[in-house]
Amino acid sequence: MTNAAHRVLWTVVALLLVALGGVVLALNLGRLPGGDPGAVLLGTGLRRSWRLAAPWGALAAAVAGLLAAVSGLWLLLRELRGIGEDRRTLVHPGRRGRTRLAAAALTRALERDLTGDPRIRRARVVLTGDPHRPDLWLRVEIVAGTRTAGLREHVSGAIRRYVDTADCHPAHLDVTALVDAGQA
Structure with a gap:
């Protein structure tokens, strides 16, 4: 599902929930024609069924509420992480089709390339x-006590190989180098 379709779907769901809440509120306040603010919203048949299902009805309602809460949390986490693979896949059109590169594979490859030098621990x-x-953020941890001559060239070469492989030039590049003092 595309980002636009996903936004439309959740906009429709939100509007339906708001409309349902508005109708129930209007019924409760007696604002709808034929509505009585003192009347019970559930019919007698439904209330009778609820009483006959005791205590299992309350348990079923609790389980349904728990499932709704868990699925809502799952959907919220999916939204916060990103939708599908759209944000985590680089797509490059070519003469014979499209090439899809998983961003996770590209970042792991760049991490392996960087740690190929024994002076870089992580x-x-x-x-x-x-x-x-894309914005490219790198953090390299250098082994304490090692000579750093030529290390900048190694990192620059790894970035050049990444740019050539992914065929994309970073809009922003941030490299942070730290000395790993814990393993001298």
């Missing part, structure tokens, strides 16, 4: 933003 790469002009 590397962390984060790729964000537009797939064609």
